[in-house]
Amino acid sequence: MAEKMADKIVTEMAPGTPPRSAARPRKEMIAETKAKLIAAARHAFARQGYAEASMDDFTAGAGLTRGALYHHFGDKKGLLMAVVTQIDAEISDRLCEISSRADNTWRGFVDECVAYIEMSLEPEIQRIMLLDGPAVLGDPSQWPSQSACIRTTTASIQKLIDDGTIRPVDAEATARLVNGATLSAALWIASAEDPKAVSKKAVEAFLTLVSGLLVER
Amino acid sequence: MAEKMADKIVTEMAPGTPPRSAARPRKEMIAETKAKLIAAARHAFARQGYAEASMDDFTAGAGLTRGALYHHFGDKKGLLMAVVTQIDAEISDRLCEISSRADNTWRGFVDECVAYIEMSLEPEIQRIMLLDGPAVLGDPSQWPSQSACIRTTTASIQKLIDDGTIRPVDAEATARLVNGATLSAALWIASAEDPKAVSKKAVEAFLTLVSGLLVER
DNA sequence: TCAATTCACATACGGCACGTATGCGAATAA
DNA sequence: TTATTCGCATACGTGCCGTATGTGAATTGA
Known part of the structure; x- marks a missing residue:
């Protein structure tokens, strides 16, 4: 989990970022996080059903925690809505x-x-x-x-x-x-x-x- | 809750029970308990939805506990099925x-x-x-x-x-x-x-x- | 009538999942 | 370079559920 964090940081610094407003990688990271959560939830909801799917479990499966989920989607329902x-x-x-x-x-x-x-x-x-x-x-x-x-x-x-x-x-x-x-x-x-x-x-x-x-x- | 219990016992002993096989009141009590649970659950499910309805709450509303529910219906799903x-x-x-x-x-x-x-x-x-x-x-x-x-x-x-x-x-x-x-x-x-x-x-x-x-x- | 048994239901316990409050660290803005 | 934002993780409290266990009344049999 800690190394994965490091991975991300490396990849986002890799491309030659133009000096002015390197805002893109930030936005991309966010979009990627959201997409990961949606994908993970989608699989979990489909396989186990909404009620049985544990947020702790499927966020961990995406290399994240419930913190990210609540930050971006408000709650479990919000994530279901996105899916x-x-x-x-x-x-x-x-x-x-x-x-x-x-x-x-x-x-x-x-x-x-x-x-x-x-x-x-x-x-x-x-x-x-x-x-x-x-x-x-x-x-x-x-x-x-x-x-x-x-x-x-x-x-x-x-x-x-x-x-x-x-x-x-x-x-x-x-x-x-x-x-x-x-x-x-x-x-x-x-x-x-x-x-x-x-x-x-x-x-x-x-x-x-x-x-x-x-x-x- | 304790007095309610007493009430029930009194009412069930009231009628002149024939000596042989006083099995009816027992069966009736059971049927009554089941009916109470179904009715309470029906109201709770209708008003709050299945997921939000607390078993502790609506069984208490019927003067019972979750013990009765598990005994007669197995689990929450079983009760929903009955409803x-x-x-x-x-x-x-x-x-x-x-x-x-x-x-x-x-x-x-x-x-x-x-x-x-x-x-x-x-x-x-x-x-x-x-x-x-x-x-x-x-x-x-x-x-x-x-x-x-x-x-x-x-x-x-x-x-x-x-x-x-x-x-x-x-x-x-x-x-x-x-x-x-x-x-x-x-x-x-x-x-x-x-x-x-x-x-x-x-x-x-x-x-x-x-x-x-x-x-x- | 009395002892043994059944059984309807309550109580007690452990655990999981959720929501919130808080903390940290990197990216941005000045 | 310093200040600030904010994406995300961590920590904590709570409510709900399922199971194991207890109890006392009703039933059965002699």
Whole structure:
């Protein structure tokens, strides 16, 4: 632990720092510390769950102590919020890419939903985003990240309304309903004995359900 | 605390107990203790959340100690499970009654869903069943109570398939999707600034969505 | 009716995890 | 170069939980 400290100091002094305002390395160190804490927490929360994850343990795993955590994130909840925001952004990015890759808008929308279900099967996302996140931080719609992935879905739906593919409904409301449905499906599939079979049934039923949105099916 | 103990002893000795096998009062005392613990926990979990609720506090509120809790429920999780099972049964009952009161099956199904959304607006149900329950006990589909209300919805859907109102989908899969959608809607509404307005939008969108299930809409 | 046993529940103990207060030392600013 | 900021570690107190143990009332059997 003491040598690690020394390591850091060496590396940060290594590059030729311009004489005036060597402010960068300082900021970089801070950013690195934050990133380390978020990464460590993310692993711990995913593997053990939020409640069981000991701050002493996973901060030590990152070569730090709880002091750094409290300094940067306020408390354990604050750190969870940071982790959630990071994952939320990643999901949003992946969804955007998928929907933009499809031939037509409707196809893109469906692909997006299926992709969301698949992502929700990842244990990390289930545990952090679907189970512990809401319990500790309250409903996602209240999160500062404002659930980027909800906004993504809302945008997709709005596009479908605009181009006349689906009936004129409230885009956000529909996005939330669809989101909830896919989320529930994911939890179901993940805890099923035969995920493959259940997944097939879920997707089929989902397609039938969303066909209700179409102007003509 | 000591006098309370005395009270109990007096009341239980009061009625004329038949000579043979006075086993009832004993069983009744146990059932009463369990019920008290469940009720106290239910209040505490609803008001403060599972994690913040102190076992010492709410058992004392019921005139008991943690000793009784561990004896009957094993641990805090076990008690939460008992609370969840109780609430689950209540919800199921209410849903059954509502759907059976409607003129036709489809109407009953829709009423049931709307009622579910409304119930989910109750803080107690939100907190215990939708937030803490899944986080602590895992996905509802794994609960011993097997989520009675999911079964209720599944039954309703199966009936609708049988009488040709909706297209032949997998009943359970659809029930879960619909359930997830309504659940998500409830969380959204509950945390909205203007619940009335949001509720209206959610129900509208919901009706559009489930129209996809109908054979002819 | 009386002794033995069960068992519902309380008490006592140890430990872990958290939040706060405080201290140090390096980077910045003057 | 001196003063100050601030990122982070250390130290301390507290509350909550799980287990081990104790006790007295209810039950069983002769």
